[in-house]
Amino acid sequence: MKYRQLGKTNLKISEISLGTWQVGGKWGSGFDDQKAENIINTAIDNGVNFIDTADVYEAGLSEKAVGRVVKSRSEEIFVASKCGRQINPHVSEGYQPDVLQKFVEDSLKRTGLETLDLIQLHCPPTDVYYRPEIFERFEKLKDQGKIRNLGVSIEKVEEGLKAIEYPNVSSVQIIFNVFRQRPKELFFKEAAKKDVGIIVRVPLASGLLTGKFDSSTKFEEGDHRNFNREGEAFDRGETFAGLNFEKGLKAVDELKALFPEQQNLAPLALQWILQFSEVSCIIPGASSVDHVKSNLSVYDLPPLSQKKTEKMNEIYEKYIKQDVHQRW
Structure with missing residues:
Protein backbone atom coordinates (compact mmCIF):
# COMPACT_ATOMS: atom_id res chain seq x y z
CA MET A 1 0.00 0.00 0.00
CA LYS A 2 1.07 3.56 -0.66
CA TYR A 3 -0.14 6.61 1.22
CA ARG A 4 -0.85 10.24 0.35
CA GLN A 5 -1.61 13.39 2.32
CA ASN A 10 -2.78 15.90 9.04
CA LEU A 11 -4.12 12.60 7.74
CA LYS A 12 -1.88 10.38 5.62
CA ILE A 13 -4.26 7.95 3.98
CA SER A 14 -4.09 4.87 1.77
CA GLU A 15 -4.21 5.59 -1.96
CA ILE A 16 -6.74 2.80 -2.36
CA SER A 17 -9.21 3.15 0.47
CA LEU A 18 -12.71 1.74 0.97
CA GLY A 19 -16.17 3.08 0.20
CA THR A 20 -18.97 1.33 2.07
CA TRP A 21 -22.18 2.10 0.18
CA GLN A 22 -22.69 -1.58 -0.69
CA VAL A 23 -20.31 -3.13 1.84
CA GLY A 24 -22.92 -5.44 3.43
CA GLY A 25 -24.27 -6.79 0.17
CA LYS A 26 -24.89 -5.87 -3.43
CA TRP A 27 -26.97 -2.79 -4.13
CA GLY A 28 -30.59 -3.70 -3.62
CA SER A 29 -30.05 -6.73 -1.41
CA GLY A 30 -30.23 -7.05 2.38
CA PHE A 31 -27.40 -6.07 4.69
CA ASP A 32 -25.15 -8.84 6.03
CA ASP A 33 -23.19 -7.76 9.12
CA GLN A 34 -20.66 -10.58 8.90
CA LYS A 35 -19.99 -9.95 5.23
CA ALA A 36 -19.52 -6.25 5.93
CA GLU A 37 -17.05 -6.94 8.73
CA ASN A 38 -15.11 -9.43 6.57
CA ILE A 39 -14.79 -6.86 3.78
CA ILE A 40 -13.66 -4.06 6.10
CA ASN A 41 -11.20 -6.31 7.95
CA THR A 42 -9.73 -7.56 4.67
CA ALA A 43 -9.18 -3.99 3.53
CA ILE A 44 -7.44 -3.08 6.79
CA ASP A 45 -5.35 -6.27 6.68
CA ASN A 46 -4.03 -5.05 3.33
CA GLY A 47 -3.06 -1.56 4.48
CA VAL A 48 -6.26 0.42 3.97
CA ASN A 49 -6.49 3.05 6.71
CA PHE A 50 -9.31 5.30 5.44
CA ILE A 51 -12.94 4.18 5.33
CA ASP A 52 -15.76 6.25 3.90
CA THR A 53 -19.35 5.71 4.99
CA ALA A 54 -22.58 7.74 5.33
CA ASP A 55 -25.57 7.90 7.62
CA VAL A 56 -27.92 6.85 4.79
CA TYR A 57 -25.97 3.76 3.71
CA GLU A 58 -28.30 0.91 4.63
CA ALA A 59 -30.08 3.22 7.09
CA GLY A 60 -27.06 3.48 9.37
CA LEU A 61 -26.01 -0.19 9.30
CA SER A 62 -22.89 0.67 7.30
CA GLU A 63 -21.78 3.18 9.95
CA LYS A 64 -22.38 0.63 12.69
CA ALA A 65 -20.30 -2.01 10.89
CA VAL A 66 -17.46 0.43 10.28
CA GLY A 67 -17.48 1.47 13.94
CA ARG A 68 -17.44 -2.11 15.22
CA VAL A 69 -14.49 -3.09 13.07
CA VAL A 70 -12.45 0.07 13.68
CA LYS A 71 -12.86 -0.25 17.43
CA SER A 72 -11.75 -3.88 17.28
CA ARG A 73 -8.47 -3.09 15.50
CA SER A 74 -5.19 -1.87 16.93
CA GLU A 75 -4.23 0.12 13.82
CA GLU A 76 -5.07 3.79 13.43
CA ILE A 77 -7.99 3.85 11.00
CA PHE A 78 -9.47 7.13 9.80
CA VAL A 79 -13.26 7.22 9.46
CA ALA A 80 -15.14 9.59 7.18
CA SER A 81 -18.92 9.85 7.16
CA LYS A 82 -21.44 12.06 5.42
CA CYS A 83 -24.60 13.91 6.38
CA GLY A 84 -27.49 15.70 4.73
CA ARG A 85 -29.15 13.11 2.51
CA GLN A 86 -31.67 12.26 5.23
CA ILE A 87 -33.31 15.64 4.64
CA ASN A 88 -36.64 15.04 2.90
CA PRO A 89 -37.50 16.76 0.67
CA HIS A 90 -33.83 17.18 -0.16
CA VAL A 91 -33.84 20.95 -0.65
CA SER A 92 -31.58 23.76 0.53
CA GLU A 93 -34.15 25.00 3.04
CA GLY A 94 -33.90 21.69 4.89
CA TYR A 95 -30.22 22.27 5.55
CA GLN A 96 -30.11 23.98 8.94
CA PRO A 97 -27.12 24.08 11.31
CA ASP A 98 -28.98 22.37 14.16
CA VAL A 99 -30.26 19.64 11.84
CA LEU A 100 -26.76 18.90 10.56
CA GLN A 101 -25.31 18.90 14.06
CA LYS A 102 -27.88 16.28 15.10
CA PHE A 103 -26.92 14.14 12.11
CA VAL A 104 -23.26 14.26 13.16
CA GLU A 105 -24.11 13.36 16.75
CA ASP A 106 -26.24 10.44 15.54
CA SER A 107 -23.34 9.19 13.39
CA LEU A 108 -21.08 9.26 16.43
CA LYS A 109 -23.59 7.16 18.35
CA ARG A 110 -23.90 4.60 15.56
CA THR A 111 -20.15 4.25 15.05
CA GLY A 112 -19.39 4.38 18.77
CA LEU A 113 -16.56 6.80 18.05
CA GLU A 114 -15.80 9.94 20.03
CA THR A 115 -14.69 11.89 16.95
CA LEU A 116 -15.15 11.58 13.20
CA ASP A 117 -11.91 12.19 11.33
CA LEU A 118 -13.88 13.70 8.45
CA ILE A 119 -17.52 14.68 8.07
CA GLN A 120 -18.75 15.57 4.59
CA LEU A 121 -21.86 17.32 3.35
CA HIS A 122 -23.49 14.62 1.22
CA CYS A 123 -24.16 16.06 -2.24
CA PRO A 124 -26.30 18.95 -1.02
CA PRO A 125 -28.35 21.12 -3.39
CA THR A 126 -26.21 23.75 -5.10
CA ASP A 127 -27.75 26.61 -3.10
CA VAL A 128 -26.28 25.19 0.13
CA TYR A 129 -22.78 26.15 -1.04
CA TYR A 130 -23.83 29.80 -0.91
CA ARG A 131 -24.84 29.68 2.76
CA PRO A 132 -21.86 30.47 5.03
CA GLU A 133 -23.81 29.63 8.20
CA ILE A 134 -23.82 25.97 7.20
CA PHE A 135 -20.04 25.83 6.97
CA GLU A 136 -19.60 27.88 10.15
CA ARG A 137 -21.46 25.30 12.24
CA PHE A 138 -18.78 22.72 11.56
CA GLU A 139 -16.21 24.94 13.26
CA LYS A 140 -18.32 24.64 16.39
CA LEU A 141 -18.35 20.86 15.98
CA LYS A 142 -14.55 20.92 15.72
CA ASP A 143 -14.31 22.96 18.92
CA GLN A 144 -16.55 20.41 20.62
CA GLY A 145 -14.23 17.59 19.53
CA LYS A 146 -16.92 15.85 17.49
CA ILE A 147 -15.14 16.17 14.15
CA ARG A 148 -11.57 16.75 13.05
CA ASN A 149 -12.16 17.95 9.50
CA LEU A 150 -14.91 19.09 7.14
CA GLY A 151 -15.31 18.03 3.53
CA VAL A 152 -17.98 17.93 0.85
CA SER A 153 -19.18 15.28 -1.55
CA ILE A 154 -20.29 16.92 -4.77
CA GLU A 155 -22.06 16.22 -8.05
CA LYS A 156 -20.74 19.07 -10.20
CA VAL A 157 -17.34 20.67 -10.67
CA GLU A 158 -18.92 24.09 -10.12
CA GLU A 159 -20.04 23.01 -6.65
CA GLY A 160 -16.51 21.96 -5.80
CA LEU A 161 -15.09 25.28 -6.93
CA LYS A 162 -17.58 27.10 -4.70
CA ALA A 163 -17.01 24.77 -1.72
CA ILE A 164 -13.26 25.31 -1.62
CA GLU A 165 -13.81 29.04 -1.19
CA TYR A 166 -14.56 28.16 2.46
CA PRO A 167 -11.24 27.85 4.29
CA ASN A 168 -12.48 25.07 6.57
CA VAL A 169 -13.28 22.74 3.66
CA SER A 170 -10.33 20.38 3.67
CA SER A 171 -11.46 17.78 1.12
CA VAL A 172 -13.77 17.29 -1.83
CA GLN A 173 -15.20 13.94 -2.82
CA ILE A 174 -15.85 13.88 -6.55
CA ILE A 175 -16.66 11.43 -9.33
CA PHE A 176 -13.57 10.97 -11.48
CA ASN A 177 -12.61 8.09 -13.75
CA VAL A 178 -11.65 7.22 -17.31
CA PHE A 179 -15.26 7.99 -18.31
CA ARG A 180 -15.59 11.22 -16.26
CA GLN A 181 -12.48 13.31 -16.94
CA ARG A 182 -13.59 16.92 -16.53
CA PRO A 183 -12.35 17.34 -12.90
CA LYS A 184 -8.71 16.98 -14.00
CA GLU A 185 -8.92 20.34 -15.72
CA LEU A 186 -9.70 23.50 -13.71
CA PHE A 187 -10.91 21.83 -10.50
CA PHE A 188 -7.75 19.82 -9.80
CA LYS A 189 -5.62 22.95 -10.28
CA GLU A 190 -7.75 25.08 -7.96
CA ALA A 191 -7.93 22.39 -5.29
CA ALA A 192 -4.15 22.03 -5.34
CA LYS A 193 -3.71 25.79 -4.93
CA LYS A 194 -5.81 25.69 -1.76
CA ASP A 195 -4.31 22.44 -0.46
CA VAL A 196 -7.68 20.69 -0.60
CA GLY A 197 -7.62 16.91 -0.67
CA ILE A 198 -9.42 15.06 -3.47
CA ILE A 199 -11.25 11.84 -2.68
CA VAL A 200 -12.28 10.03 -5.85
CA ARG A 201 -15.60 8.22 -5.76
CA VAL A 202 -17.35 6.06 -8.38
CA PRO A 203 -13.91 5.24 -9.84
CA LEU A 204 -15.23 2.22 -11.73
CA ALA A 205 -18.36 3.91 -13.11
CA SER A 206 -20.69 1.69 -11.06
CA GLY A 207 -18.80 -1.42 -12.18
CA LEU A 208 -18.87 -0.59 -15.88
CA LEU A 209 -15.08 -0.19 -15.88
CA THR A 210 -14.51 -3.70 -14.54
CA GLY A 211 -15.30 -4.98 -18.03
CA LYS A 212 -17.57 -7.68 -16.59
CA PHE A 213 -20.89 -6.40 -17.97
CA ASP A 214 -22.48 -6.96 -21.36
CA SER A 215 -25.80 -6.16 -23.01
CA SER A 216 -27.47 -9.13 -21.29
CA THR A 217 -26.42 -8.10 -17.76
CA LYS A 218 -29.38 -7.70 -15.41
CA PHE A 219 -29.39 -5.78 -12.14
CA GLU A 220 -31.63 -6.37 -9.14
CA GLU A 221 -34.80 -4.33 -8.75
CA GLY A 222 -33.39 -2.33 -5.83
CA ASP A 223 -30.06 -1.69 -7.57
CA HIS A 224 -29.61 1.94 -8.73
CA ARG A 225 -28.04 0.60 -11.92
CA ASN A 226 -31.51 -0.70 -12.70
CA PHE A 227 -33.76 2.17 -11.56
CA ASN A 228 -31.63 5.33 -11.85
CA ARG A 229 -30.20 5.22 -15.36
CA GLU A 230 -32.01 8.41 -16.32
CA GLY A 231 -31.75 10.04 -12.89
CA GLU A 232 -35.20 8.96 -11.69
CA ALA A 233 -34.14 8.70 -8.02
CA PHE A 234 -31.06 10.93 -7.70
CA ASP A 235 -28.43 12.56 -9.86
CA ARG A 236 -27.95 10.52 -13.01
CA GLY A 237 -24.20 11.07 -12.79
CA GLU A 238 -24.03 8.62 -9.87
CA THR A 239 -25.06 5.72 -12.11
CA PHE A 240 -22.53 4.55 -14.72
CA ALA A 241 -20.96 8.04 -14.30
CA GLY A 242 -23.95 9.43 -16.21
CA LEU A 243 -23.20 7.47 -19.35
CA ASN A 244 -25.69 5.60 -21.49
CA PHE A 245 -25.11 1.94 -20.62
CA GLU A 246 -24.99 0.62 -24.18
CA LYS A 247 -22.58 3.33 -25.29
CA GLY A 248 -20.48 2.60 -22.23
CA LEU A 249 -20.24 -1.05 -23.23
CA LYS A 250 -18.86 -0.02 -26.64
CA ALA A 251 -16.19 2.08 -24.96
CA VAL A 252 -15.34 -0.79 -22.61
CA ASP A 253 -14.96 -3.13 -25.59
CA GLU A 254 -12.26 -0.81 -26.91
CA LEU A 255 -10.55 -0.82 -23.52
CA LYS A 256 -10.58 -4.61 -23.60
CA ALA A 257 -8.97 -4.56 -27.03
CA LEU A 258 -6.32 -2.17 -25.69
CA PHE A 259 -5.51 -4.54 -22.81
CA PRO A 260 -6.20 -8.05 -24.23
CA GLU A 261 -4.12 -9.71 -21.52
CA GLN A 262 -6.21 -8.19 -18.71
CA GLN A 263 -9.39 -10.08 -17.79
CA ASN A 264 -10.30 -7.58 -15.09
CA LEU A 265 -10.12 -3.90 -16.11
CA ALA A 266 -10.76 -2.55 -12.60
CA PRO A 267 -7.12 -2.23 -11.47
CA LEU A 268 -6.25 -0.52 -14.77
CA ALA A 269 -9.03 2.01 -14.23
CA LEU A 270 -7.70 2.71 -10.73
CA GLN A 271 -4.14 2.94 -12.05
CA TRP A 272 -5.25 5.62 -14.52
CA ILE A 273 -6.64 7.70 -11.63
CA LEU A 274 -3.53 7.30 -9.48
CA GLN A 275 -1.45 9.02 -12.16
CA PHE A 276 -2.85 12.33 -10.87
CA SER A 277 -0.85 13.67 -7.95
CA GLU A 278 -3.76 15.90 -6.90
CA VAL A 279 -5.76 12.80 -5.94
CA SER A 280 -5.44 11.94 -2.24
CA CYS A 281 -7.21 8.60 -2.42
CA ILE A 282 -9.75 6.50 -4.27
CA ILE A 283 -12.70 4.90 -2.47
CA PRO A 284 -13.92 2.01 -4.62
CA GLY A 285 -16.79 0.09 -3.09
CA ALA A 286 -16.84 -3.63 -2.45
CA SER A 287 -19.67 -6.09 -1.95
CA SER A 288 -17.27 -9.01 -1.44
CA VAL A 289 -13.76 -9.75 -0.19
CA ASP A 290 -12.81 -10.55 -3.80
CA HIS A 291 -13.72 -7.00 -4.81
CA VAL A 292 -11.32 -5.64 -2.19
CA LYS A 293 -8.53 -7.85 -3.50
CA SER A 294 -9.34 -6.86 -7.08
CA ASN A 295 -9.02 -3.18 -6.24
CA LEU A 296 -5.73 -3.71 -4.42
CA SER A 297 -4.27 -5.69 -7.34
CA VAL A 298 -3.51 -2.30 -8.90
CA TYR A 299 -0.11 -2.69 -7.25
CA ASP A 300 0.55 -5.92 -9.15
CA LEU A 301 0.47 -4.17 -12.54
CA PRO A 302 3.40 -2.64 -14.41
CA PRO A 303 3.16 1.16 -14.79
CA LEU A 304 0.77 2.44 -17.43
CA SER A 305 2.72 3.59 -20.45
CA GLN A 306 2.14 7.05 -21.86
CA LYS A 307 0.96 5.44 -25.10
CA LYS A 308 -1.66 3.30 -23.33
CA THR A 309 -2.82 6.28 -21.28
CA GLU A 310 -3.25 8.34 -24.43
CA LYS A 311 -5.27 5.52 -26.02
CA MET A 312 -7.54 5.36 -22.96
CA ASN A 313 -8.11 9.10 -23.24
CA GLU A 314 -8.87 8.74 -26.96
CA ILE A 315 -11.64 6.27 -26.12
CA TYR A 316 -13.13 8.87 -23.78
CA GLU A 317 -12.96 11.51 -26.51
CA LYS A 318 -14.53 9.19 -29.08
CA TYR A 319 -17.44 7.73 -27.13
CA ILE A 320 -18.11 9.69 -23.98
CA LYS A 321 -16.95 13.29 -23.78
CA GLN A 322 -19.80 14.79 -25.81
CA ASP A 323 -22.40 13.21 -23.50
CA VAL A 324 -20.98 13.87 -20.01
CA HIS A 325 -18.15 16.37 -20.04
CA GLN A 326 -20.07 19.61 -19.55
CA ARG A 327 -22.90 18.12 -17.48
CA TRP A 328 -20.88 17.47 -14.34
Whole structure:
Protein backbone atom coordinates (compact mmCIF):
# COMPACT_ATOMS: atom_id res chain seq x y z
CA MET A 1 0.00 0.00 0.00
CA LYS A 2 1.07 3.56 -0.66
CA TYR A 3 -0.14 6.61 1.22
CA ARG A 4 -0.85 10.24 0.35
CA GLN A 5 -1.61 13.39 2.32
CA LEU A 6 -5.28 14.38 2.51
CA GLY A 7 -4.96 18.05 1.64
CA LYS A 8 -4.56 20.45 4.56
CA THR A 9 -5.45 17.78 7.14
CA ASN A 10 -2.78 15.90 9.04
CA LEU A 11 -4.12 12.60 7.74
CA LYS A 12 -1.88 10.38 5.62
CA ILE A 13 -4.26 7.95 3.98
CA SER A 14 -4.09 4.87 1.77
CA GLU A 15 -4.21 5.59 -1.96
CA ILE A 16 -6.74 2.80 -2.36
CA SER A 17 -9.21 3.15 0.47
CA LEU A 18 -12.71 1.74 0.97
CA GLY A 19 -16.17 3.08 0.20
CA THR A 20 -18.97 1.33 2.07
CA TRP A 21 -22.18 2.10 0.18
CA GLN A 22 -22.69 -1.58 -0.69
CA VAL A 23 -20.31 -3.13 1.84
CA GLY A 24 -22.92 -5.44 3.43
CA GLY A 25 -24.27 -6.79 0.17
CA LYS A 26 -24.89 -5.87 -3.43
CA TRP A 27 -26.97 -2.79 -4.13
CA GLY A 28 -30.59 -3.70 -3.62
CA SER A 29 -30.05 -6.73 -1.41
CA GLY A 30 -30.23 -7.05 2.38
CA PHE A 31 -27.40 -6.07 4.69
CA ASP A 32 -25.15 -8.84 6.03
CA ASP A 33 -23.19 -7.76 9.12
CA GLN A 34 -20.66 -10.58 8.90
CA LYS A 35 -19.99 -9.95 5.23
CA ALA A 36 -19.52 -6.25 5.93
CA GLU A 37 -17.05 -6.94 8.73
CA ASN A 38 -15.11 -9.43 6.57
CA ILE A 39 -14.79 -6.86 3.78
CA ILE A 40 -13.66 -4.06 6.10
CA ASN A 41 -11.20 -6.31 7.95
CA THR A 42 -9.73 -7.56 4.67
CA ALA A 43 -9.18 -3.99 3.53
CA ILE A 44 -7.44 -3.08 6.79
CA ASP A 45 -5.35 -6.27 6.68
CA ASN A 46 -4.03 -5.05 3.33
CA GLY A 47 -3.06 -1.56 4.48
CA VAL A 48 -6.26 0.42 3.97
CA ASN A 49 -6.49 3.05 6.71
CA PHE A 50 -9.31 5.30 5.44
CA ILE A 51 -12.94 4.18 5.33
CA ASP A 52 -15.76 6.25 3.90
CA THR A 53 -19.35 5.71 4.99
CA ALA A 54 -22.58 7.74 5.33
CA ASP A 55 -25.57 7.90 7.62
CA VAL A 56 -27.92 6.85 4.79
CA TYR A 57 -25.97 3.76 3.71
CA GLU A 58 -28.30 0.91 4.63
CA ALA A 59 -30.08 3.22 7.09
CA GLY A 60 -27.06 3.48 9.37
CA LEU A 61 -26.01 -0.19 9.30
CA SER A 62 -22.89 0.67 7.30
CA GLU A 63 -21.78 3.18 9.95
CA LYS A 64 -22.38 0.63 12.69
CA ALA A 65 -20.30 -2.01 10.89
CA VAL A 66 -17.46 0.43 10.28
CA GLY A 67 -17.48 1.47 13.94
CA ARG A 68 -17.44 -2.11 15.22
CA VAL A 69 -14.49 -3.09 13.07
CA VAL A 70 -12.45 0.07 13.68
CA LYS A 71 -12.86 -0.25 17.43
CA SER A 72 -11.75 -3.88 17.28
CA ARG A 73 -8.47 -3.09 15.50
CA SER A 74 -5.19 -1.87 16.93
CA GLU A 75 -4.23 0.12 13.82
CA GLU A 76 -5.07 3.79 13.43
CA ILE A 77 -7.99 3.85 11.00
CA PHE A 78 -9.47 7.13 9.80
CA VAL A 79 -13.26 7.22 9.46
CA ALA A 80 -15.14 9.59 7.18
CA SER A 81 -18.92 9.85 7.16
CA LYS A 82 -21.44 12.06 5.42
CA CYS A 83 -24.60 13.91 6.38
CA GLY A 84 -27.49 15.70 4.73
CA ARG A 85 -29.15 13.11 2.51
CA GLN A 86 -31.67 12.26 5.23
CA ILE A 87 -33.31 15.64 4.64
CA ASN A 88 -36.64 15.04 2.90
CA PRO A 89 -37.50 16.76 0.67
CA HIS A 90 -33.83 17.18 -0.16
CA VAL A 91 -33.84 20.95 -0.65
CA SER A 92 -31.58 23.76 0.53
CA GLU A 93 -34.15 25.00 3.04
CA GLY A 94 -33.90 21.69 4.89
CA TYR A 95 -30.22 22.27 5.55
CA GLN A 96 -30.11 23.98 8.94
CA PRO A 97 -27.12 24.08 11.31
CA ASP A 98 -28.98 22.37 14.16
CA VAL A 99 -30.26 19.64 11.84
CA LEU A 100 -26.76 18.90 10.56
CA GLN A 101 -25.31 18.90 14.06
CA LYS A 102 -27.88 16.28 15.10
CA PHE A 103 -26.92 14.14 12.11
CA VAL A 104 -23.26 14.26 13.16
CA GLU A 105 -24.11 13.36 16.75
CA ASP A 106 -26.24 10.44 15.54
CA SER A 107 -23.34 9.19 13.39
CA LEU A 108 -21.08 9.26 16.43
CA LYS A 109 -23.59 7.16 18.35
CA ARG A 110 -23.90 4.60 15.56
CA THR A 111 -20.15 4.25 15.05
CA GLY A 112 -19.39 4.38 18.77
CA LEU A 113 -16.56 6.80 18.05
CA GLU A 114 -15.80 9.94 20.03
CA THR A 115 -14.69 11.89 16.95
CA LEU A 116 -15.15 11.58 13.20
CA ASP A 117 -11.91 12.19 11.33
CA LEU A 118 -13.88 13.70 8.45
CA ILE A 119 -17.52 14.68 8.07
CA GLN A 120 -18.75 15.57 4.59
CA LEU A 121 -21.86 17.32 3.35
CA HIS A 122 -23.49 14.62 1.22
CA CYS A 123 -24.16 16.06 -2.24
CA PRO A 124 -26.30 18.95 -1.02
CA PRO A 125 -28.35 21.12 -3.39
CA THR A 126 -26.21 23.75 -5.10
CA ASP A 127 -27.75 26.61 -3.10
CA VAL A 128 -26.28 25.19 0.13
CA TYR A 129 -22.78 26.15 -1.04
CA TYR A 130 -23.83 29.80 -0.91
CA ARG A 131 -24.84 29.68 2.76
CA PRO A 132 -21.86 30.47 5.03
CA GLU A 133 -23.81 29.63 8.20
CA ILE A 134 -23.82 25.97 7.20
CA PHE A 135 -20.04 25.83 6.97
CA GLU A 136 -19.60 27.88 10.15
CA ARG A 137 -21.46 25.30 12.24
CA PHE A 138 -18.78 22.72 11.56
CA GLU A 139 -16.21 24.94 13.26
CA LYS A 140 -18.32 24.64 16.39
CA LEU A 141 -18.35 20.86 15.98
CA LYS A 142 -14.55 20.92 15.72
CA ASP A 143 -14.31 22.96 18.92
CA GLN A 144 -16.55 20.41 20.62
CA GLY A 145 -14.23 17.59 19.53
CA LYS A 146 -16.92 15.85 17.49
CA ILE A 147 -15.14 16.17 14.15
CA ARG A 148 -11.57 16.75 13.05
CA ASN A 149 -12.16 17.95 9.50
CA LEU A 150 -14.91 19.09 7.14
CA GLY A 151 -15.31 18.03 3.53
CA VAL A 152 -17.98 17.93 0.85
CA SER A 153 -19.18 15.28 -1.55
CA ILE A 154 -20.29 16.92 -4.77
CA GLU A 155 -22.06 16.22 -8.05
CA LYS A 156 -20.74 19.07 -10.20
CA VAL A 157 -17.34 20.67 -10.67
CA GLU A 158 -18.92 24.09 -10.12
CA GLU A 159 -20.04 23.01 -6.65
CA GLY A 160 -16.51 21.96 -5.80
CA LEU A 161 -15.09 25.28 -6.93
CA LYS A 162 -17.58 27.10 -4.70
CA ALA A 163 -17.01 24.77 -1.72
CA ILE A 164 -13.26 25.31 -1.62
CA GLU A 165 -13.81 29.04 -1.19
CA TYR A 166 -14.56 28.16 2.46
CA PRO A 167 -11.24 27.85 4.29
CA ASN A 168 -12.48 25.07 6.57
CA VAL A 169 -13.28 22.74 3.66
CA SER A 170 -10.33 20.38 3.67
CA SER A 171 -11.46 17.78 1.12
CA VAL A 172 -13.77 17.29 -1.83
CA GLN A 173 -15.20 13.94 -2.82
CA ILE A 174 -15.85 13.88 -6.55
CA ILE A 175 -16.66 11.43 -9.33
CA PHE A 176 -13.57 10.97 -11.48
CA ASN A 177 -12.61 8.09 -13.75
CA VAL A 178 -11.65 7.22 -17.31
CA PHE A 179 -15.26 7.99 -18.31
CA ARG A 180 -15.59 11.22 -16.26
CA GLN A 181 -12.48 13.31 -16.94
CA ARG A 182 -13.59 16.92 -16.53
CA PRO A 183 -12.35 17.34 -12.90
CA LYS A 184 -8.71 16.98 -14.00
CA GLU A 185 -8.92 20.34 -15.72
CA LEU A 186 -9.70 23.50 -13.71
CA PHE A 187 -10.91 21.83 -10.50
CA PHE A 188 -7.75 19.82 -9.80
CA LYS A 189 -5.62 22.95 -10.28
CA GLU A 190 -7.75 25.08 -7.96
CA ALA A 191 -7.93 22.39 -5.29
CA ALA A 192 -4.15 22.03 -5.34
CA LYS A 193 -3.71 25.79 -4.93
CA LYS A 194 -5.81 25.69 -1.76
CA ASP A 195 -4.31 22.44 -0.46
CA VAL A 196 -7.68 20.69 -0.60
CA GLY A 197 -7.62 16.91 -0.67
CA ILE A 198 -9.42 15.06 -3.47
CA ILE A 199 -11.25 11.84 -2.68
CA VAL A 200 -12.28 10.03 -5.85
CA ARG A 201 -15.60 8.22 -5.76
CA VAL A 202 -17.35 6.06 -8.38
CA PRO A 203 -13.91 5.24 -9.84
CA LEU A 204 -15.23 2.22 -11.73
CA ALA A 205 -18.36 3.91 -13.11
CA SER A 206 -20.69 1.69 -11.06
CA GLY A 207 -18.80 -1.42 -12.18
CA LEU A 208 -18.87 -0.59 -15.88
CA LEU A 209 -15.08 -0.19 -15.88
CA THR A 210 -14.51 -3.70 -14.54
CA GLY A 211 -15.30 -4.98 -18.03
CA LYS A 212 -17.57 -7.68 -16.59
CA PHE A 213 -20.89 -6.40 -17.97
CA ASP A 214 -22.48 -6.96 -21.36
CA SER A 215 -25.80 -6.16 -23.01
CA SER A 216 -27.47 -9.13 -21.29
CA THR A 217 -26.42 -8.10 -17.76
CA LYS A 218 -29.38 -7.70 -15.41
CA PHE A 219 -29.39 -5.78 -12.14
CA GLU A 220 -31.63 -6.37 -9.14
CA GLU A 221 -34.80 -4.33 -8.75
CA GLY A 222 -33.39 -2.33 -5.83
CA ASP A 223 -30.06 -1.69 -7.57
CA HIS A 224 -29.61 1.94 -8.73
CA ARG A 225 -28.04 0.60 -11.92
CA ASN A 226 -31.51 -0.70 -12.70
CA PHE A 227 -33.76 2.17 -11.56
CA ASN A 228 -31.63 5.33 -11.85
CA ARG A 229 -30.20 5.22 -15.36
CA GLU A 230 -32.01 8.41 -16.32
CA GLY A 231 -31.75 10.04 -12.89
CA GLU A 232 -35.20 8.96 -11.69
CA ALA A 233 -34.14 8.70 -8.02
CA PHE A 234 -31.06 10.93 -7.70
CA ASP A 235 -28.43 12.56 -9.86
CA ARG A 236 -27.95 10.52 -13.01
CA GLY A 237 -24.20 11.07 -12.79
CA GLU A 238 -24.03 8.62 -9.87
CA THR A 239 -25.06 5.72 -12.11
CA PHE A 240 -22.53 4.55 -14.72
CA ALA A 241 -20.96 8.04 -14.30
CA GLY A 242 -23.95 9.43 -16.21
CA LEU A 243 -23.20 7.47 -19.35
CA ASN A 244 -25.69 5.60 -21.49
CA PHE A 245 -25.11 1.94 -20.62
CA GLU A 246 -24.99 0.62 -24.18
CA LYS A 247 -22.58 3.33 -25.29
CA GLY A 248 -20.48 2.60 -22.23
CA LEU A 249 -20.24 -1.05 -23.23
CA LYS A 250 -18.86 -0.02 -26.64
CA ALA A 251 -16.19 2.08 -24.96
CA VAL A 252 -15.34 -0.79 -22.61
CA ASP A 253 -14.96 -3.13 -25.59
CA GLU A 254 -12.26 -0.81 -26.91
CA LEU A 255 -10.55 -0.82 -23.52
CA LYS A 256 -10.58 -4.61 -23.60
CA ALA A 257 -8.97 -4.56 -27.03
CA LEU A 258 -6.32 -2.17 -25.69
CA PHE A 259 -5.51 -4.54 -22.81
CA PRO A 260 -6.20 -8.05 -24.23
CA GLU A 261 -4.12 -9.71 -21.52
CA GLN A 262 -6.21 -8.19 -18.71
CA GLN A 263 -9.39 -10.08 -17.79
CA ASN A 264 -10.30 -7.58 -15.09
CA LEU A 265 -10.12 -3.90 -16.11
CA ALA A 266 -10.76 -2.55 -12.60
CA PRO A 267 -7.12 -2.23 -11.47
CA LEU A 268 -6.25 -0.52 -14.77
CA ALA A 269 -9.03 2.01 -14.23
CA LEU A 270 -7.70 2.71 -10.73
CA GLN A 271 -4.14 2.94 -12.05
CA TRP A 272 -5.25 5.62 -14.52
CA ILE A 273 -6.64 7.70 -11.63
CA LEU A 274 -3.53 7.30 -9.48
CA GLN A 275 -1.45 9.02 -12.16
CA PHE A 276 -2.85 12.33 -10.87
CA SER A 277 -0.85 13.67 -7.95
CA GLU A 278 -3.76 15.90 -6.90
CA VAL A 279 -5.76 12.80 -5.94
CA SER A 280 -5.44 11.94 -2.24
CA CYS A 281 -7.21 8.60 -2.42
CA ILE A 282 -9.75 6.50 -4.27
CA ILE A 283 -12.70 4.90 -2.47
CA PRO A 284 -13.92 2.01 -4.62
CA GLY A 285 -16.79 0.09 -3.09
CA ALA A 286 -16.84 -3.63 -2.45
CA SER A 287 -19.67 -6.09 -1.95
CA SER A 288 -17.27 -9.01 -1.44
CA VAL A 289 -13.76 -9.75 -0.19
CA ASP A 290 -12.81 -10.55 -3.80
CA HIS A 291 -13.72 -7.00 -4.81
CA VAL A 292 -11.32 -5.64 -2.19
CA LYS A 293 -8.53 -7.85 -3.50
CA SER A 294 -9.34 -6.86 -7.08
CA ASN A 295 -9.02 -3.18 -6.24
CA LEU A 296 -5.73 -3.71 -4.42
CA SER A 297 -4.27 -5.69 -7.34
CA VAL A 298 -3.51 -2.30 -8.90
CA TYR A 299 -0.11 -2.69 -7.25
CA ASP A 300 0.55 -5.92 -9.15
CA LEU A 301 0.47 -4.17 -12.54
CA PRO A 302 3.40 -2.64 -14.41
CA PRO A 303 3.16 1.16 -14.79
CA LEU A 304 0.77 2.44 -17.43
CA SER A 305 2.72 3.59 -20.45
CA GLN A 306 2.14 7.05 -21.86
CA LYS A 307 0.96 5.44 -25.10
CA LYS A 308 -1.66 3.30 -23.33
CA THR A 309 -2.82 6.28 -21.28
CA GLU A 310 -3.25 8.34 -24.43
CA LYS A 311 -5.27 5.52 -26.02
CA MET A 312 -7.54 5.36 -22.96
CA ASN A 313 -8.11 9.10 -23.24
CA GLU A 314 -8.87 8.74 -26.96
CA ILE A 315 -11.64 6.27 -26.12
CA TYR A 316 -13.13 8.87 -23.78
CA GLU A 317 -12.96 11.51 -26.51
CA LYS A 318 -14.53 9.19 -29.08
CA TYR A 319 -17.44 7.73 -27.13
CA ILE A 320 -18.11 9.69 -23.98
CA LYS A 321 -16.95 13.29 -23.78
CA GLN A 322 -19.80 14.79 -25.81
CA ASP A 323 -22.40 13.21 -23.50
CA VAL A 324 -20.98 13.87 -20.01
CA HIS A 325 -18.15 16.37 -20.04
CA GLN A 326 -20.07 19.61 -19.55
CA ARG A 327 -22.90 18.12 -17.48
CA TRP A 328 -20.88 17.47 -14.34
